[in-house]
Amino acid sequence: MRCGDFKESYLEDEKIFQTLFVKFWLVLLAAGLILLPAIANEYILYVANLIGIAIIGAVGLNLLTGCTGQISLGHAAFVGVGGYTTAVLITKVGMPFWFAMPMGGLASAAVGLVIGIPSLRVKGLYLCIATLAAQFILEWIFVHWEAVTHGIRGINVPPPQLGSMVFDTERSFYYITLLLVVVGVGFARNILRTKWGRAFVAIRDRDLAAEMMGINLFRYKLAAFAVSSFYAGIAGGLWVSFIKVVTPEHFPFSLSIEYLAMIIVGGLGSILGSIFGAIFMVVVPEMLNVIASASRDLFPTMGKHFIPMKEVVFGTLIVLFLVFEPHGLAEIWHRIKNFFTLWPFSY
Amino acid sequence: MDIIPQIIVSGLAAGGVYGLIALGFVLIYKATSILNLATGQFMTLGAFMCLSIMGQTSAPFYVSFMVTMAFAALLGVVIERVILRPLIGEPIISVIMVTIGLASILRGLTHIIWSPDYRSFPPIFPPQPLDLGFAIVPSGLLWGFIFAMVCTALFAATFRYTRTGLAMRATASNQQAALSMGIGVKNVFALSWSFAAVTAAIGGIIIGNISGISIHMGDIGLKVLSVIILGGLDSIVGAIVGGFIIGLLENFAGVYLDAVMGGGTKEVVPFVVLVIIIMIRPYGIFGKEIIERV
Numbered sequence: 001m002r003c004g005d006f007k008e009s010y011l012e013d014e015k016i017f018q019t020l021f022v023k024f025w026l027v028l029l030a031a032g033l034i035l036l037p038a039i040a041n042e043y044i045l046y047v048a049n050l051i052g053i054a055i056i057g058a059v060g061l062n063l064l065t066g067c068t069g070q071i072s073l074g075h076a077a078f079v080g081v082g083g084y085t086t087a088v089l090i091t092k093v094g095m096p097f098w099f100a101m102p103m104g105g106l107a108s109a110a111v112g113l114v115i116g117i118p119s120l121r122v123k124g125l126y127l128c129i130a131t132l133a134a135q136f137i138l139e140w141i142f143v144h145w146e147a148v149t150h151g152i153r154g155i156n157v158p159p160p161q162l163g164s165m166v167f168d169t170e171r172s173f174y175y176i177t178l179l180l181v182v183v184g185v186g187f188a189r190n191i192l193r194t195k196w197g198r199a200f201v202a203i204r205d206r207d208l209a210a211e212m213m214g215i216n217l218f219r220y221k222l223a224a225f226a227v228s229s230f231y232a233g234i235a236g237g238l239w240v241s242f243i244k245v246v247t248p249e250h251f252p253f254s255l256s257i258e259y260l261a262m263i264i265v266g267g268l269g270s271i272l273g274s275i276f277g278a279i280f281m282v283v284v285p286e287m288l289n290v291i292a293s294a295s296r297d298l299f300p301t302m303g304k305h306f307i308p309m310k311e312v313v314f315g316t317l318i319v320l321f322l323v324f325e326p327h328g329l330a331e332i333w334h335r336i337k338n339f340f341t342l343w344p345f346s347y
Numbered sequence: 348m349d350i351i352p353q354i355i356v357s358g359l360a361a362g363g364v365y366g367l368i369a370l371g372f373v374l375i376y377k378a379t380s381i382l383n384l385a386t387g388q389f390m391t392l393g394a395f396m397c398l399s400i401m402g403q404t405s406a407p408f409y410v411s412f413m414v415t416m417a418f419a420a421l422l423g424v425v426i427e428r429v430i431l432r433p434l435i436g437e438p439i440i441s442v443i444m445v446t447i448g449l450a451s452i453l454r455g456l457t458h459i460i461w462s463p464d465y466r467s468f469p470p471i472f473p474p475q476p477l478d479l480g481f482a483i484v485p486s487g488l489l490w491g492f493i494f495a496m497v498c499t500a501l502f503a504a505t506f507r508y509t510r511t512g513l514a515m516r517a518t519a520s521n522q523q524a525a526l527s528m529g530i531g532v533k534n535v536f537a538l539s540w541s542f543a544a545v546t547a548a549i550g551g552i553i554i555g556n557i558s559g560i561s562i563h564m565g566d567i568g569l570k571v572l573s574v575i576i577l578g579g580l581d582s583i584v585g586a587i588v589g590g591f592i593i594g595l596l597e598n599f600a601g602v603y604l605d606a607v608m609g610g611g612t613k614e615v616v617p618f619v620v621l622v623i624i625i626m627i628r629p630y631g632i633f634g635k636e637i638i639e640r641v
Contacts, residue, residue: 071440118622122629124439125382125580129572130625133618136569140615144608253569257447264444311455318448322441323433 014193033178037171045170047286052177053239054278058262059188059271060231065260066269067192068224069204070119071128074135075232075259080142080251082108082233083240087155088148090241097160101237108233109226111138116225120218123207135253142248154247157240173242180238184231189271191227200224204269254311261318267330276329284317285310352482354598360488362594363495364557368550368567369574369586370502371543377519377581378539381431384446386547387568388453393419393548394555394564395461398468412552416545423544424537431540432533450565458562467559468552487557498549502542503583515539519581570614573621579634588632593617 007013017023037045061075086104089095095103118130142149149155159168160176167173191197199220202210211217240246258281266277292306321328368386375383383389393415400411430449434442477484484492506512517525518535526532547568554564574593578585601613630636 065440069440071443118625122625125443126576126625126629128439128443129382129576130622132569132572133621133625136618137615137622140611144611254451257451260444260447268440305459308455308458311451311458313455315448315451315453315455318451319430319445322437322445322448323430326437326441 016189016193037174042170045174047282049170049173049177049242051279051282052174052181053235053242054259054262054282055181055275056184056238057232057235057259058266058274058278059184060228060235061259062263062266062269062271062274063188063191063200063231064224064228066263066267066273067197067204068200068221070116070123070221070224072131072225072228073128073253073256073260074115074131074138075228076251076253076255077135077138078108078112078229078232079236079239079255079259080138080248081111081229082236083246083250084142084149084155084236085233086237087157087240087246090157091155097237097241098162101234101241104237105230105233108236109230112225112229112232113222115229116222119221119225132253135256139248139251139253142251149248152248154245157244157246159244160241167241168244177238177242180234184234185271185275188231192271196220196223201269258314261314263328265317265321265328267328268326270328270330272333273328273330276333280329281314284313288313349481350602352479354602355595356479356482356484357488358595358598359591360484360492360594361598362591363492363499364550364553364590365571365574365594366587366590367495367499367546367553368571369578369590370499370583371546371550372571372575373578373581373583373586374502374515374539374546375543376575378515379431379536381442381446382572382580383540383543384443384569385450385453386543386571387565388450388457389419389422389544389547390551390554390568391457391560391562391564392422392453392551393544394551394560395457396548397552398466398555398560399461401469415548415552419544419548420541423541426544427537427540431536454562454565461562463562465559465561466555468556491553491557494553495550498546499587502546506583511538570617573617573624575631576621576624576629577631579631581635582631582633585631585633593620596620 012018017026036048040048057075057079060078061072064070064072082101082104084104085107086097086100089100089103090097093100115131115134119127122130143151159166159173161167165172167176192200199210199215202213202215203217203220203224207217236251239250243250262277262281263274264277265280266275267273288309289306292309325331368390371386371389372383375381396418397408397411397415400406400414401408404411406414426449430445431442434445473490474486476486477489506515514525514530515535515538517528517530518532522532525535551560551564554567570593571590574589575586576589577592578587578589597613597616600616604612604616624631
């Protein structure tokens with residue numbers, strides 16, 4: 001009988017797929033995810049796509065805010081930069097989606113580098129306000145740089161194509177999303193156990209101490225901003241290709257808050273947490289939606305109140321998690337797992 | 348008539364209101380080192396409260412104003428006690444995020460209770476505009492400005508000359524020492540929050556009088572961030588001076604930059620100023636300079 005999982009070397013401790021048990025369930029999960037389109041209907045696949053896009057964005061933000069400790073209130077704007085770059089490259093330059101989306105990521109990373117510069121001088125509150133300002137400035141640019149962004153009318157984005165295959169349904173697009181989520185999550189998980197990842201965590205825990213240990217703050221803070229906004233840009237490119245249109249209204253300040261809510265609810269500094277948070281934050285509004293339409297006969301005003309209800313629920317979740325469970329869903333998951341691992345002899 | 352004096356006058360009038368709202372930020376920051384990002388929602392809530400009390404009970408303005416103030420003060424205390432108190436000592440991101448969550452809740456609630464429709468206040472102030480000779484001040488701006496200045500002066504005087512104000516200043520300058528001198532630091536926290544909620548509600552009512560109320564009024568609360576960064580996060584003088592500067596800049600941009608850049612610059616200029624200030628002088632004009640180089 002297993003009474004614990006003991007590691008005898010650092011290598012073992014840092015392994016991603018630690019035990020046979022974990023590997024078994026991951027393979028099962030992967031098989032389930034690949035076969036999902038065969039059994040699920042369009043609506044579930046639509047939600048699954050949204051979850052995938054949210055996971056990519058949330059993992060990016062978690063690398064910056066959760067792991068490096070640099071608060072960003074402008075994540076939606078980075079998503080927007082990626083989305084717009086992808087849309088413009090596809091429609092104006094005629095670049096295929098497969099090149100336009102990484103370019104969107106790179107453009108977003110470049111903007112992230114610029115926004116990240118204040119982080120070298122200021123931190124905490126001030127950085128938070130600086131990124132907030134960046135959000136509003138970029139949002140203004142989306143609306144007013146008519147020549148490129150077409151202002152509030154937005155740009156229609158054609159679906160991705162590969163040869164004669166067109167990814168224009170929820171079902172086909174699901175595979176693009178799934179692939180990118182797996183690559184993105186795998187990359188983030190790996191970054192965290194390299195020199196870079198350790199530098200990020202050291203900066204979060206105490207920047208002065210990190211500097212004393214020879215970590216170049218300039219380089220790693222900017223790197224965190226760049227990686228984080230690269231993820232955001234990819235999420236943006238994917239999103240605009242999925243919904244086939246891009247307008248400034250898709251990237252409001254409230255989306256930045258939504259992303260922050262994801263990583264707080266999921267668990268700051270945990271990749272697993274970002275995934276949980278993204279799923280939670282996408283599924284909860286959809287549930288609300290379902291409840292709202294189901295109870296339409298009882299409460300005819302429900303439909304009208306859906307958007308503010310969502311805001312209230314998001315706000316309440318943020319507050320409750322911060323006050324009662326600051327480590328988020330990932331921590332709850334660990335507790336449950338540990339309980340069952342050692343059950344019934346938990347001492 | 349020349350346009351520049353006109354811009355200056357309306358800039359100063361708007362700046363007076365910004366200063367008042369900024370005062371709320373500074374009060375909380377000084378006492379508790381928290382930046383309250385829900386200030387904008389406090390404003391909206393205050394304005395809507397005042398409006399519906401006037402509408403429902405047809406009470407005169409000063410009565411509903413007093414009731415709103417009492418309500419705002421209570422709201423401040425409750426929020427401090429229930430939400431902020433458990434987070435004392437937590438990292439800064441938690442505290443900021445909690446105020447953002449709070450903002451989200453309050454925005455949703457105002458949306459549900461009052462619907463997103465645009466409202467306008469019944470006229471409270473005498474409608475004649477004031478003709479200064481070189482510029483005309485619309486009555487809303489004029490009375491809003493006077494009102495904001497009176498309130499700011501009242502708060503500043505409370506801070507300066509009363510026992511409570513002394514306790515608040517003591518807490519701001521050194522919490523440990525204040526505690527050991529027998530000042531109820533927790534009461535000061537609660538008091539700061541209720542003061543801030545009251546200043547925000549007054550600001551909301553004034554702005555509601557000038558340009559009407561909608562649930563999007565809360566966005567002004569974020570714009571005021573540039574005021575406090577410019578003036579210095581922990582300086583009351585800075586809040587007032589910063590308010591005037593941002594008000595002026597915004598109105599000048601609205602006239603001159605809009606022609607070049609095509610609309611909406613009024614909304615973005617405060618944020619551009621904010622970024623520049625953060626880059627070159629993060630502690631603002633009057634703020635306490637804390638040097639921490641990394």
